[in-house]
Amino acid sequence: MTFDRSIKIAPSILSADFANFGAEIRAIESEGADWVHVDVMDGHFVPNLTFGPPAVKAFRPHVKTVMDVHLMIAPVDPFIDAYAEAGADILTAHIEAGPHIHRTLQAIRGAGMKAGVALNPGTPAEAVEHLLDLTDLICVMTVNPGFGGQKFLDLSSKIRKLRSMIGDRPVHIEIDGGVDPTTAPIVVSAGANVLVAGSAVFRGGSVESPAAYGANIRAIRAAATAPVHEPA
Numbered sequence: 001m002t003f004d005r006s007i008k009i010a011p012s013i014l015s016a017d018f019a020n021f022g023a024e025i026r027a028i029e030s031e032g033a034d035w036v037h038v039d040v041m042d043g044h045f046v047p048n049l050t051f052g053p054p055a056v057k058a059f060r061p062h063v064k065t066v067m068d069v070h071l072m073i074a075p076v077d078p079f080i081d082a083y084a085e086a087g088a089d090i091l092t093a094h095i096e097a098g099p100h101i102h103r104t105l106q107a108i109r110g111a112g113m114k115a116g117v118a119l120n121p122g123t124p125a126e127a128v129e130h131l132l133d134l135t136d137l138i139c140v141m142t143v144n145p146g147f148g149g150q151k152f153l154d155l156s157s158k159i160r161k162l163r164s165m166i167g168d169r170p171v172h173i174e175i176d177g178g179v180d181p182t183t184a185p186i187v188v189s190a191g192a193n194v195l196v197a198g199s200a201v202f203r204g205g206s207v208e209s210p211a212a213y214g215a216n217i218r219a220i221r222a223a224a225t226a227p228v229h230e231p232a
């Protein structure tokens with residue numbers, strides 16, 4: 001994976017049809033997804049439970065782009081090798097999931113994956129100050145993690161702070177939660193370049209009629225790249 005700071009749309013399969021993950025992954029990629037965002041939840045770190053390494057391994061043959069695995073689990077370290085074996089390209093751990101995020105990021109890279117660190121809405125940008133050379137992606141949660149379809153939390157000042165901290169390092173800023181054509185320009189103008197979207201991509205479509213997925217992805221991308229009109 002070579003780094004470039006272009007805008008990427010990463011649909012979250014949390015909003016997909018749980019009875020048809022393979023077909024849904026193929027559908028969003030054929031409809032323009034740049035990455036596939038996989039939300040792993042353990043029912044402990046977040047109040048929801050999704051899937052684990054065996055499911056992620058089953059998703060892998062259907063993903064032709066990038067499998068961006070977001071771990072909303074605690075602890076993380078015992079599972080790193082399992083997600084590497086499952087084929088994750090990027091593995092993102094929450095900074096709040098344990099006391100040793102520095103070691104976790106080292107272990108993720110050591111297992112051959114790109115390393116991401118996720119920040120819950122209440123965690124300040126400064127928390128990653130000593131991690132910037134150990135991470136390939138910073139995921140800014142713009143909802144409290146656990147569910148799709150929640151209301152967007154505007155954390156633009158945090159995104160701007162992160163963008164200035166990162167400088168010209170090859171580190172993506174990923175936004176996760178409540179991204180749609182209205183919120184996308186807000187976060188991109190603050191410095192983000194990877195946009196996770198679940199409900200805003202999957203709404204109105206289905207495996208049988210995925211055209212809405214493409215229209216939704218194009219709408220988010222168009223909004224993200226349109227200039228934000230500063231209030232007069």
Ligand code: DX5
Pocket residue numbers: 012014015037039070072143144145146147148149150176177178179196197198199200
């Ligand atoms: C929430 C997940 C998000 C979620 C986004 O805990 O990490 O990726 O699926 O869903 P929307 O885009 O519907 O807010």
Ligand code: ZN
Pocket residue numbers: 012037038039070176196
């Ligand atoms: Zn996520």
